[in-house]
Amino acid sequence: MPAPLASVRPLAAGQAIDAHRHDEHQIHYAGRGVLTVTTGAGTWIAPGNRALWVPAGTVHAHRAHGALDLHTIGLPASVNPLGLDVPAALTVGPLLRELILACTRDQPPAAEAELPPETERLRAVLLDQLRTSPRGPMHLPMPADPRLAAVCALLHDDPADDRTLAAFGARAGAGERTLSRLFRAELGMTFPQWRTQLRLYHALVLLSEGTSVTTVARRCGWSSPSAFIDVFRRAFGHTPGTHLRD
Numbered sequence: 047m048p049a050p051l052a053s054v055r056p057l058a059a060g061q062a063i064d065a066h067r068h069d070e071h072q073i074h075y076a077g078r079g080v081l082t083v084t085t086g087a088g089t090w091i092a093p094g095n096r097a098l099w100v101p102a103g104t105v106h107a108h109r110a111h112g113a114l115d116l117h118t119i120g121l122p123a124s125v126n127p128l129g130l131d132v133p134a135a136l137t138v139g140p141l142l143r144e145l146i147l148a149c150t151r152d153q154p155p156a157a158e159a160e161l162p163p164e165t166e167r168l169r170a171v172l173l174d175q176l177r178t179s180p181r182g183p184m185h186l187p188m189p190a191d192p193r194l195a196a197v198c199a200l201l202h203d204d205p206a207d208d209r210t211l212a213a214f215g216a217r218a219g220a221g222e223r224t225l226s227r228l229f230r231a232e233l234g235m236t237f238p239q240w241r242t243q244l245r246l247y248h249a250l251v252l253l254s255e256g257t258s259v260t261t262v263a264r265r266c267g268w269s270s271p272s273a274f275i276d277v278f279r280r281a282f283g284h285t286p287g288t289h290l291r292d
Contacts, residue, residue, distance in 0.1 A: 051120030057110035065107040070120040079114030080254040088187035112254030135184030193220040206267035
C-alpha cells in the first residue's frame with residue numbers, strides 16, 4: 047500500500063506551526079518537550095504520556111513548549127481506529143510510545159513508496175493500541191460567549207487568581223448563576239474543573255521550560271507544592287518532578 051505520512055520534526059522552544067489542515071487523520075506525539083494543538087474548539091496539550099488525535103479536515107495549529115520532537119503519523123481518512131471526528135488526547139503507555147517512535151523513525155524516501163512488511167505489521171499493532179487507548183483529560187475548551195470569554199481570559203493571564211466566580215462575573219458583567227450555566231453549556235465542565243484544567247495546562251508549559259515545582263505551584267495557584275503534586279499525579283499518573291527529569 048502507499049505509505050501514509052510519518053515523520054519526526056524537531057521544533058525549538060516556542061516555535062509554532064501556523065493553522066493548516068490535512069486530508070488524512072493524524073496522530074501527534076511529543077517524544078521530547080510538550081506539544082499544544084489549537085483548533086476553533088480550544089487547545090489540547092500533550093506531555094510525554096499523551097498523544098493527540100487530529101481528524102482529517104480539522105484546521106489546527108501547533109506550538110512547542112520546550113525543545114520538542116514532534117512525531118506525526120498519518121492515517122487515510124477511511125481508517126479511523128478511534129471512530130472520532132473531533133480531536134482527542136490519548137493516554138500513551140510504554141508499548142504505544144515505542145510503536146509511535148518506531149513508525150516515525152525509518153520512513154520510505156517518498157510518500158508513494160511501498161511500506162516494508164515489518165512497518166505494515168507495526169502499523170497494524172499501532173492501530174490495535176489506538177483502539178484501546180484511554181482518552182486523557184487534556185482538552186482546554188474555549189468559549190464563544192463574550193462574558194465567559196472575558197472570565198477565561200483573566201484566568202489565562204493569571205492562573206493563580208483565586209477570586210470566586212461571582213467576583214469574576216462582576217468584572218465580566220454577568221451574574222454567578224449565568225456564568226455557571228455557561229461553563230456547563232459551552233465548556234462541558236464546572237468553573238472549578240475548568241480552572242484546574244487551565245492550571246494544569248500552564249503547569250505543563252512552565253515545567254517544559256525548566257521551572258521548579260515549587261515555583262510552578264505558586265504561579266499556577268496551588269496552596270502548596272504538595273497540593274500541586276497531588277493534583278498533577280492524579281491527572282498524569284506521575285509527579286511533576288518525574289516530568290521535569292524526563
